[in-house]
Amino acid sequence: MSAGWIAVAGLGPGDEALVTPEVRAALEAATDVVGYIPYVARVAPREGLELHPSDNRVELDRAQFALDLAARGRRVVIVSSGDPGVFAMASALFEALEADPARMGTDIRILPGITAMLAAAARAGAPLGHDFCAINLSDNLKPFAEVERRLRHAARGGFAMAFYNPRSKSRPHQFERVLEILREECEAARLVLFARAVTTPDEAITCVALSEATPDMADMRTVVIVGNEATRRVGRWVYTPRSVPA
Amino acid sequence: MSAGWIAVAGLGPGDEALVTPEVRAALEAATDVVGYIPYVARVAPREGLELHPSDNRVELDRAQFALDLAARGRRVVIVSSGDPGVFAMASALFEALEADPARMGTDIRILPGITAMLAAAARAGAPLGHDFCAINLSDNLKPFAEVERRLRHAARGGFAMAFYNPRSKSRPHQFERVLEILREECEAARLVLFARAVTTPDEAITCVALSEATPDMADMRTVVIVGNEATRRVGRWVYTPRSVPA
Numbered sequence: 001m002s003a004g005w006i007a008v009a010g011l012g013p014g015d016e017a018l019v020t021p022e023v024r025a026a027l028e029a030a031t032d033v034v035g036y037i038p039y040v041a042r043v044a045p046r047e048g049l050e051l052h053p054s055d056n057r058v059e060l061d062r063a064q065f066a067l068d069l070a071a072r073g074r075r076v077v078i079v080s081s082g083d084p085g086v087f088a089m090a091s092a093l094f095e096a097l098e099a100d101p102a103r104m105g106t107d108i109r110i111l112p113g114i115t116a117m118l119a120a121a122a123r124a125g126a127p128l129g130h131d132f133c134a135i136n137l138s139d140n141l142k143p144f145a146e147v148e149r150r151l152r153h154a155a156r157g158g159f160a161m162a163f164y165n166p167r168s169k170s171r172p173h174q175f176e177r178v179l180e181i182l183r184e185e186c187e188a189a190r191l192v193l194f195a196r197a198v199t200t201p202d203e204a205i206t207c208v209a210l211s212e213a214t215p216d217m218a219d220m221r222t223v224v225i226v227g228n229e230a231t232r233r234v235g236r237w238v239y240t241p242r243s244v245p246a
Numbered sequence: 247m248s249a250g251w252i253a254v255a256g257l258g259p260g261d262e263a264l265v266t267p268e269v270r271a272a273l274e275a276a277t278d279v280v281g282y283i284p285y286v287a288r289v290a291p292r293e294g295l296e297l298h299p300s301d302n303r304v305e306l307d308r309a310q311f312a313l314d315l316a317a318r319g320r321r322v323v324i325v326s327s328g329d330p331g332v333f334a335m336a337s338a339l340f341e342a343l344e345a346d347p348a349r350m351g352t353d354i355r356i357l358p359g360i361t362a363m364l365a366a367a368a369r370a371g372a373p374l375g376h377d378f379c380a381i382n383l384s385d386n387l388k389p390f391a392e393v394e395r396r397l398r399h400a401a402r403g404g405f406a407m408a409f410y411n412p413r414s415k416s417r418p419h420q421f422e423r424v425l426e427i428l429r430e431e432c433e434a435a436r437l438v439l440f441a442r443a444v445t446t447p448d449e450a451i452t453c454v455a456l457s458e459a460t461p462d463m464a465d466m467r468t469v470v471i472v473g474n475e476a477t478r479r480v481g482r483w484v485y486t487p488r489s490v491p492a
Contacts, residue, residue, distance in 0.1 A: 017268035020360065025263070059488075085367045087488075091375030094485035104481045110368035114266065114358045121331045122356035129337030131396055133379035133405055142490035146404065150377055153403030157396045159379055235350045239340035242305075242333075244388035 004070035006106060008090045010083040010113015011042055015199035018114045026077050026111055034066050035079035035089070043079065057140070059089060063096035067103040083115035087136045087164045116223045117162035120195030124205055125237035127193060127225050130244070132160035137167075137178060144174060148181055155185035160240055161226040166218040176215040182226060186210055191238055193225040194218055207238050250316035252352060254336050256329040256359015257288055261445035264360045272323050272357055280312050281325035281335070289325065303386070305335060309342035313349045329361035333382045333410050362469045363408035366441030370451055371483035373439060373471050376490070378406040383413075383424060390420060394427055401431035406486055407472040412464040422461040428472060432456055437484055439471040440464055453484050 007026040012018035027033070032050045033043050040053040054062050066076045080088035090110050097103055121128045133154045137147055154161050167175040182190070188211035196204045196219070206217060210226070218224055231240040253272040258264035273279070278296045279289050286299040300308050312322045326334035336356050343349055367374045379400045383393055400407050413421040428436070434457035442450045442465070452463060456472070464470055477486040 012266075015268070017271070018266050018358070020258075020264050020266060022261070022263035083364050083368075085364060085372045085374055087375070090368070090372035091485050091488045094372055094375075094480050094483055095487060097483075098480040108483075110372065112264070112360045112364045112368040114360070115364065118329050118331060118358045118361065122329075122336070122358040126331045126336035126340055126356065128331055128380075129333070129340075131379065131381045133377065133400070133403075134374075135377045141488050146490050150403045150405065153399040153405075154379070157379075157399030157403070158392070159396065159399075234340050234344040237340055237343075237354075239337050241341060242337045242387050244392050 004073040004075060004107070005109070006066050006070045006076045006078060006093070007109045007111050008078045008080065008084040008093055009111040010088070010115070011039060011079055011081050012114040013082060013116050013119040013199045014197065018119065018199060020111070020113065023111050023113060029075055030077040031074045032069050032076045033079055034062055034076060039079045039081050059092035060096050063089065063093040064100065066093065067096060067100060067106055070106050071103060080113070081116070083113045084110055085112065086115045086134065116164065116198065117225065119198045120193065120205070120223045120225060123198050123203070124193050124195060124207065124225070126239040127227050127231055128160055128162065129240040129242060130160060130228060130230070131158070132162060134162045134164065136164045137174065138165040139171065139174065147178070151178065151181050152185055155182065158228055160228045160231060163224040165220060166222055166224045167215065168220050175218055179213055179215065182210055187229065190229065191227040191231050191233070193238060194222055195225065196222045198223070207233070250319040250321060250353070251355070252312050252316045252322045252324060252339070253355045253357050254324045254326065254330040254339055255357040256334070256361070257285060257325055257327055258360040259328060259362050259365040259445045260443065264365065264445060266357070266359065269357050269359060275321055276323040277320045278315050278322045279325055280308055280322060285325045285327050305338035306342050309335065309339040310346065312339065313342060313346060313352055316352050317349060326359070327362070329359045330356055331358065332361045332380065362410065362444065363471065365444045366439065366451070366469045366471060369444050369449070370439050370441060370453065370471070372485040373473050373477055374406055374408065375486040375488060376406060376474060377404070378408060380408045380410065382410045383420065384411040385417065385420065393424070397424065397427050398431055401428065404474055406474045406477060409470040411466060412468055412470045413461065414466050421464055425459055425461065428456055433475065436475065437473040437477045437479070439484060440468055441471065442468045444469070453479070
């Protein structure tokens with residue numbers, strides 16, 4: 001039995017004050033850090049620690065690489081931004097494990113982190129203070145028809161919504177379509193928050209009515225939060241009340 | 247202008263290693279800690295710090311008390327377990343602020359924390375690795391018909407689901423009705439996770455098929471996670487794949 005292990009760790013949205021002590025301890029005990037280039041860049045180099053940055057969209061290769069390192073006795077942290085279980089590396093690792101039963105005995109821990117939507121919500125107020133859902137708008141791994149189905153059910157169910165990966169250079173037109181669907185399902189005054197690069201020096205938060213929302217307000221560093229029909233402003237804040245009247 | 251402030255801070259699910267440095271720093275700078283009895287009990291007493299534990303269901307009174315303290319120049323941390331923006335004190339504070347415009351200038355910060363569903367998901371694997379929603383099953387603040395509407399839309403939209411406050415002594419029968427609704431909407435083999443007191447010494451995690459789930463598997467310290475139709479086991483883990491086939 002190898003003494004190696006894998007920890008899949010969430011680095012939070014950017015601010016080092018949001019990295020949990022649990023994640024910090026795993027990074028201190030690690031021999032190897034594996035992850036997407038900008039996330040590995042957040043880990044301070046030190047003697048005895050090998051950094052293995054890799055490109056986007058190679059999640060399964062990266063997971064397999066981590067499993068192989070752990071089998072050789074290495075102590076591996078796979079870094080994600082935010083929380084590793086929310087549109088990040090935890091599921092990719094289990095997919096790789098499922099495809100490689102010989103690695104089933106690997107010592108694996110998932111270490112949660114502050115996910116982008118909750119950091120964004122905190123900066124804006126409490127827009128996710130009532131029932132809500134999280135939707136990855138990227139169609140890299142699912143057909144857009146599935147995105148549309150989820151948007152309509154989320155709206156009709158009265159959920160607030162948080163959107164990850166709203167827009168990228170390779171699919172500039174989809175977010176426009178998302179806004180069209182929301183306009184079919186929700187009233188024009190519905191509040192929409194665009195929270196870019198939260199807790200970093202580039203942070204920018206904008207809140208507009210759905211009727212004023214435009215696709216260029218989002219990019220890949222933006223989390224978009226759509227309130228429910230009760231979401232409202234109080235002073236500079238945006239919040240969703242805890243109650244639904246009978 | 248008073249030098250007082252309010253920080254609404256998430257203590258995470260229980261393990262001190264999941265309290266962020268940001269929250270730790272706020273507690274160290276505070277003169278007063280306000281919150282529900284078991285959460286205030288997690289804060290170490292020290293000279294110069296007044297602890298103000300209060301009972302459940304007095305969220306608005308507690309928020310108003312914090313606003314009054316801050317107006318007197320006190321540095322107040324309102325503690326929630328998990329994340330303060332998820333079925334916790336952040337929305338209650340903004341409700342109190344809305345009702346008391348004289349306090350609109352209060353210096354307020356919301357400090358995110360590790361919310362129970364993401365801690366539970368991490369312990370179990372990655373059941374929330376694809377689109378998901380969070381629903382508060384308590385009908386203290388909304389009619390049960392609203393819970394039912396959200397459950398059905400969540401299921402029909404293909405979301406995984408996390409349930410907060412699934413069951414209490416005052417409403418023992420509702421969770422049974424929730425399971426009935428899920429059985430109408432989902433296949434019998436759908437995986438259901440019961441995660442009790444995660445990251446504490448009392449932690450207990452059980453995963454069963456929906457057909458085997460019974461109401462007594464949940465209590466007020468349990469978060470329930472229902473997978474989507476692709477959620478599956480790999481070894482001792484439960485995860486939801488990142489992909490939806492076209």
